[in-house]
Amino acid sequence: MGFMKRLFFGDHEKLKDRTIVDQAKEPEQPSSTKLADNVDYLTNEFNRTSDLRIRILEKGQAALMYLETLVDQEKLHEAIFSPIELGHVDDISKIPSSRVTKNLEEAIKALLKGHAIYIQDGSRHISQFNVTASFNRSTEEPQNEKIVRGSHDGFIENIMVNINLVRKRIENRDLTIKYFKVGKKTNNNMALLYLDGVTDPELVQEIEHRLKYISADMIHSPGYVEEFIEDQTFSPFPQMLNTERPDRVVANLIEGRVAIMNEGSPTTLIAPSTFFSFYQSSDDYNMRWFTGTFVRLIRLASFIIAVGMPAFYIAVVSFHFEVIPDELIMPVKQTINGIAYPPLIEALVMVVIIELIREAGIRLPQPIGQTIGIVGGLVIGDAVVKAGLVSNLMVIVVALTAIASFVVPSNEMSTTLRLLTFPLIFLAGTLGFIGITFGFMMILIHMTRLESFGVPYLSPVAPLRIKDLKDTFIRVPIYLMNERPKDSRAIQPGVVGPSREWKEVERSNNQQQPKQSIEEGKSTGSESGPNADS
Amino acid sequence: MKKVSQQVQKAVQTPTPNQQQKISRRQFFFLLIQTQIGVGVLSLPSDLHQVAKQDGWISLAIAGSLLPIILIVLYFIAKQFPNDDFYQINEKLFTRWGGVVFSILYIIYFCMVARLILLLFGRMISLWVLPNTPFWVLALCMVVVGLYMCNGGLLVIARFYTMVSILLIFLIVLMFLSFKEAHWMYLLPIGEVGIGKILQGSTEAFMSFLGFFLSLVVFSKVEGKPREKLKTILQAHLFTFSFYMLTLLISYSFFSTKELSLVTEPLLYMLKSFEMPFVARIDLFFISVWFVSVATSYTTYLYMASFGLQQIFRAKSIKLFTLIVSILIFSLSQFVGLDMERLEKYSTIVVYEGYALTFLMPFLLLVYVLIYKRIQQKKERST
Structure with missing residues (x-):
């Protein structure tokens, strides 16, 4: 253990009293x-x-x-x-x-x-x-990350079982696991998983180094760890991917990222993560790639809808009525005319109500949760319009926004989106389109400035790397994803070798065969085989 | 074991080597075009039209084909000092204090351009989108965007510009909407106003390319060999030039000469007249996207000014200077506000200063640099 100490501490004097597994x-x-x-x-x-x-x-x-x-x-x-x-x-x-x-x-x-x-x-x-007793629940599919096709197991609260699930999928000696003890009072186990020879060793060192700095009495969930080690805490965007799916962790490990697991929590953190990794789901890779791309695009469009839709509506209704085409003006005007409140207040009220319904639905047991949905969604929605408090269109807009925000496969990102709606609503209510552009620009600048463990948050879009766009807006066929994305900081580029050569072989065989048969028919003297020109 | 620990420490101490990281040539390209394409796009057609009538596009063509001369001059200056940025070059050429004075001249100029952009932006928005909003609110939006982007450093600026360049495609597509209603006859007769007027127009057209000075300021911060960088600069110029030409041809073919003297922003008036089945008033969307282009040009000038101050004061961080410059620009722009007359006056001052500092000065600077290098070489030989 003294070796570990020297390795990570160097000669830092002030680090001496940190809580580290240090037998000496x-x-x-x-x-x-x-x-x-x-x-x-x-x-x-x-x-x-x-x-x-x-x-x-x-x-x-x-x-x-x-x-x-x-x-x-x-x-x-x-x-x-x-x-x-x-x-x-x-x-x-x-x-x-x-x-x-x-x-x-x-x-x-x-x-x-x-x-x-x-x-x-x-x-x-x-x-x-x-003679320890351990009580494990079964490795069921996580409730919050369900998929249609693909593996249906998920992590549980026992770190050993979780690592077992990963090891079963990566039967490789390079899969390295490092244990840490965190939490001065709770002494929890934490594990760092990475694929040696693929993951950037500097990245591993960096993460280890940050983990060493954690000095807290209790580390009870990955959310704790996340806030201790992420680059920017003052940001609405999550900078580490949270997942409870072994297949997602494995895919990220193979890409050259690092996974952090915590005893007592099924959630695994993955670093470095980019904005687009929050929009990838295991499902995408089990579909035809056309469908995968389509779904991906819909998800990314949902980002813009979720953040900008209410703002756009407010801007149009309160500033730029002239944007609406002639045929639509009358119906729109009619729904708005009877409403006493300005659209800004209307939207805020509706968005807050949706959040209330959502939050209430989570805490309640399933049967009652459904009731909340019906009461909240149908009864309030209908009554609020009939009472003339909120316009019909506003209800549609806010409902669409809520649906769009749930499309994201990651819960953290979805909450972020809903939070970002509010400033944009205010900006649209005060400055119209200019306000929206301003808001989106600020969000984009913020995302450009963000970094997750030395990786720009918006890569591969900013900085642009056209090659890596293969798994962001679109999902190209797997055999074309032959290189690891640069945003994982992997040191070994190749991930898929030439795997569809059989097609080439087949084609060349087809070309060869008639020739061959002719040759065979002619004479047996010629030496040129099917491989002569390949 | 010690060796490893040292390595670890090294890795830990420099987690983000962003400050030293250079921008790629692609980013340099977008940096240049986003700086050049800005406030001017909307008023350029009518500005040229005032001088050269329907032959304004010839003026632009002349300006566009002559500008590479200055770009090459800038390139020759920058090539002599491959590891120094513009402000460091100044200090080398004119000694420390002479260089500071020279740099401050440019910094003031950059601030003035930034202020002009702010004023023109405010005017355009209040004319077209938000007539009742006070100027300071609009200015504040722009200043905040610029400040936030600049504090991220050149790398963030470059990344952002590259990303938002996709919006230029959107602008171009919107402009192409007019093609079915274009009357190419409006461009005739060619050369009606005479060569004198056309040349006068091309001096006007030069102003639309003003952002090119950026290529000298950040030249040393771009990856690659000097020749490759020059290629990028010229490519960027070609792109900007074609973009301007497109806007010019589209607005000149859509409006007749008589109409053009009445409309100040032909592109917007043109877009205003179209209606698509799902949206009317496309001009509002155009302006919203144009806002991004303006913000990018503004940010570049803010960056150049505060970067200069940072170099003069030998400061580690640029943040303090961006803040000071932003506050300065913001508060000074309040004196003009939306006052048209003063804005016109101010813009002529900035334009003349631009001529002096970015068109004439490079030539003088190049001569001086060549002499300076000669002397240096002689000194080296004698020692």
């Missing part, structure tokens, strides 16, 4: 030969917590200690008592599966992990047995 600096408490002293020390350290069980064995000569809330009783029996019952060994301390230590502090750690420890009077050795 761990507090050490040598165990005593007296059983009573050891037990006393441990019980005191645990503040006499009630779930610390001490079983006195061998007529008071030995003690088995464990935290009963962490231990699986069956495993305990299997690991410790059955070998003795079966007569394999005559003493618990001689069971081969145990780990032995003389450090009481280490014993405390073991207890916290759910191990059982066995101490004998007259001996300084403490044997540890792994």
